[in-house]
Amino acid sequence: MKQNDSVSLLVVRRLPRYYRFLTELKKSGIVRISSKELARRMGLTASQIRQDLNCFGGFGQQGYGYNVDQLSDEIERILFLDVSMPAIMIGVGNLGRALSSFLYEAKGIKLIGLFDKNPKHITELNPDLNVMGITKLDEFCAEHKPQIAILCIPSEHAQQMASRLVSLGIKGFWNFSHVDLHLDPSICVENVHLGDSLMTLGFNVHTQLKDVVRGGESTEKTDSNAD
Amino acid sequence: MKQNDSVSLLVVRRLPRYYRFLTELKKSGIVRISSKELARRMGLTASQIRQDLNCFGGFGQQGYGYNVDQLSDEIERILFLDVSMPAIMIGVGNLGRALSSFLYEAKGIKLIGLFDKNPKHITELNPDLNVMGITKLDEFCAEHKPQIAILCIPSEHAQQMASRLVSLGIKGFWNFSHVDLHLDPSICVENVHLGDSLMTLGFNVHTQLKDVVRGGESTEKTDSNAD
DNA sequence: ACAATATTGTCAATTTATTAACGCACATTT
DNA sequence: AAATGTGCGTTAATAAATTGACAATATTGT
Numbered sequence: 001m002k003q004n005d006s007v008s009l010l011v012v013r014r015l016p017r018y019y020r021f022l023t024e025l026k027k028s029g030i031v032r033i034s035s036k037e038l039a040r041r042m043g044l045t046a047s048q049i050r051q052d053l054n055c056f057g058g059f060g061q062q063g064y065g066y067n068v069d070q071l072s073d074e075i076e077r078i079l080f081l082d083v084s085m086p087a088i089m090i091g092v093g094n095l096g097r098a099l100s101s102f103l104y105e106a107k108g109i110k111l112i113g114l115f116d117k118n119p120k121h122i123t124e125l126n127p128d129l130n131v132m133g134i135t136k137l138d139e140f141c142a143e144h145k146p147q148i149a150i151l152c153i154p155s156e157h158a159q160q161m162a163s164r165l166v167s168l169g170i171k172g173f174w175n176f177s178h179v180d181l182h183l184d185p186s187i188c189v190e191n192v193h194l195g196d197s198l199m200t201l202g203f204n205v206h207t208q209l210k211d212v213v214r215g216g217e218s219t220e221k222t223d224s225n226a227d
Numbered sequence: 228m229k230q231n232d233s234v235s236l237l238v239v240r241r242l243p244r245y246y247r248f249l250t251e252l253k254k255s256g257i258v259r260i261s262s263k264e265l266a267r268r269m270g271l272t273a274s275q276i277r278q279d280l281n282c283f284g285g286f287g288q289q290g291y292g293y294n295v296d297q298l299s300d301e302i303e304r305i306l307f308l309d310v311s312m313p314a315i316m317i318g319v320g321n322l323g324r325a326l327s328s329f330l331y332e333a334k335g336i337k338l339i340g341l342f343d344k345n346p347k348h349i350t351e352l353n354p355d356l357n358v359m360g361i362t363k364l365d366e367f368c369a370e371h372k373p374q375i376a377i378l379c380i381p382s383e384h385a386q387q388m389a390s391r392l393v394s395l396g397i398k399g400f401w402n403f404s405h406v407d408l409h410l411d412p413s414i415c416v417e418n419v420h421l422g423d424s425l426m427t428l429g430f431n432v433h434t435q436l437k438d439v440v441r442g443g444e445s446t447e448k449t450d451s452n453a454d
Numbered sequence: 455a456c457a458a459t460a461t462t463g464t465c466a467a468t469t470t471a472t473t474a475a476c477g478c479a480c481a482t483t484t
Numbered sequence: 485a486a487a488t489g490t491g492c493g494t495t496a497a498t499a500a501a502t503t504g505a506c507a508a509t510a511t512t513g514t
Contacts, residue, residue: 010471012430016423020405034491042407046491047473054493062492063480079426080433094325101321102421108429147432172432174425178247180269188435190428192419194329196243198401199306201417202335203239205374205399206307208415237501261461273461274503281463289462290510 007055014052015079017042022072034065081108087174088113088146090161091153092122092131095176099150100129109148113140141168150174234282241279242306244269249299261292308335314401315340315373317388318380319349319358322403326377327356336375340367368395377401 021042025033035046042049053059053071056078060066076082085108089096092114103111116122119131132140140146149170151158158177165173172188175181181189248269252260262273269276280286280298283305287293303309312335316323319341330338343349346358359367367373376397378385385404392400399415402408408416 008471013423013427015430016420016426017407019426020407020423036491045473047475048471050492051472051494058493060492061480062478063482063490065491079430081426081429083433085429085432094321094328098321098325099421106422106425109425148428171436172428174428180244180247186435188428188431190424190431192421192424193243194326194419195333196240196247197417197419198333198336199243199246199308200240201375201399201401201415202308202312203242203306204415204417205312206310208413209398235501263461272503274505275501277461277463278502285463287462288510289508290460290512292461 011052011055015075018049018052019072019075019079019081022068022075025068026072030068032065032067035060038066076107079108084108084110085148086110086112086144086146087148087150088115088140088170089150089152090115090134090137090165091151092116092119092129093152096150096152097122097126097129099152099176103150111150112144112146115140137164138168141165141170145169148172148174150176152176155179238279238282242302245276245279246299246302246306246308249295249302252295253299257295259292259294262287265293303334306335310335311337312375313337313339313371313373314375314377315342315367315397316377316379317342317361317364317392318378319343319346319356320379323377323379324349324353324356326379326403330377338377339371339373342367364391365395368392368397372396375399375401377403379403382406 018038021038035049038044039046039049050060053066057074059071059074087103087109089100089103089111092100093116096114096116100111100114103109114129114131115134115137116131117134119133122131123129147170149162149165149172151162151173153161155178158175158179159181162173162175162181162183166183166187170187173181173183173190175189175191176194178193178195180191183189245265248265262276265271266273266276277287280293284301286298286301314330314336316327316330316338319327320343323341323343327338327341330336341356341358342361342364343358344361346360349358350356374397376389376392376399378389378400380388382405385402385406386408389400389402389408389410393410393414397414400408400410400417402416402418403421405420405422407418410416
């Protein structure tokens with residue numbers, strides 16, 4: 001059983017996907033699954049699944065496989081989805097409003113405040129959203145100690161706002177602004193660069209129409225029958 | 228000069244970021260840059276930048292570096308941003324509407340149609356959007372041959388809709404539904420799994436906070452923003 | 455014009471990630 | 485209860501990605 005604090009980011013990024021598939025299995029009433037069968041469904045190798053999971057502990061049983069319920073719970077715990085992190089949203093434009101409805105259902109995070117330069121305009125259109133003015137930010141953070149900021153503001157203000165938020169105690173950013181933030185290494189940044197994502201897709205489609213890109217977006221992988 | 232047809236997906240994913248930085252440099256009036264200086268600004272190694280760029284050709288000059296304008300143009304060409312791909316959006320909810328405004332400014336893609344199960348309701352709220360009913364989909368695709376579909380529909384319909392779209396000639400998906408699509412390997416899928424992204428951030432923030440408390444002296448590698 | 459300096463493109467070394475192999479424990483069958 | 489098969493956890497092998505090193509070649513300054 002490996003240590004918890006030296007897990008590669010690539011492994012961490014696969015965990016939510018495992019969780020998603022396990023949740024589906026649970027819904028289907030499947031109570032046990034082998035790494036081989038899960039690998040087949042997810043388009044991975046059984047070896048990788050076992051290795052990934054064993055970064056956090058041995059959750060399976062020889063000759064049986066993994067208990068879906070138990071493994072799902074374990075990953076939930078590993079991802080801290082049982083703990084609710086207080087978060088604020090900065091910039092409540094079209095995208096921010098779309099995300100807010102998503103966030104109210106998300107596990108592991110609780111949206112406790114929304115901020116915008118022009119709160120009145122937004123609240124008029126969406127009376128259900130309680131949007132505060134940016135001027136209230138300092139006071140709010142001092143009182144409620146949000147740990148995560150969801151950044152949905154124009155690129156030109158993103159860096160300055162991010163720095164300010166760090167000084168107000170924010171520890172992690174979900175960054176939808178189209179810039180890379182330059183912050184202290186102790187601050188976590190998860191970028192959702194939609195422009196980058198779209199360009200990657202465009203490249204792959206163009207290239208696919210001509211030739212195949214190594215390691216491209218194929219949804220399936222050939223599975224080894226080695227174990 | 229290496230071949231164009233065996234480039235790793237990791238390299239491809241870095242190209243849009245290079246492009247973003249070069250565009251900024253251009254705006255600042257900087258006309259030349261060395262791999263060393265660009266690496267410093269982007270938080271990468273100079274070696275990686277040179278290696279990445281040389282997958283597509285030698286754009287630099289010894290003793291001089293790279294011409295910003297020229298390199299920017301080259302990457303634009305590599306990413307096919309000079310070609311406009313026709314795209315349609317399926318599902319025009321909150322997120323879809325947010326993306327549509329973003330898309331009308333994006334290079335390399337042209338949104339030529341929006342579809343929803345309930346087009347009237349949306350068009351009433353947003354008279355500027357011409358949203359069609361899903362029933363018009365077949366006819367529209369036959370006539371206008373869209374190549375990319377932006378999928379913003381509930382998870383439970385995503386797989387079925389994606390398969391249908393493939394049969395209508397769609398070659399690539401920008402998938403915002405919270406499921407992994409199972410399609411022919413020749414079809415490109417770029418997933419934007421917001422839930423997964425958020426869970427990754429949560430994990431990293433939690434882990435960072437624990438490590439700090441435990442006095443961990445390791446320099447973190449939470450995301451590609453290290454400098 | 456020529457030396458000194460800068461910086462690329464490429465190849466080699468290193469590091470990281472993935473896949474395969476295998477022994478052992480457990481489940482299942484007879 | 486013994487025999488057989490399954491499938492995990494782990495270690496080893498392979499593959500991929502990143503970083504380092506350096507010859508080649510341009511630029512810059514005198």
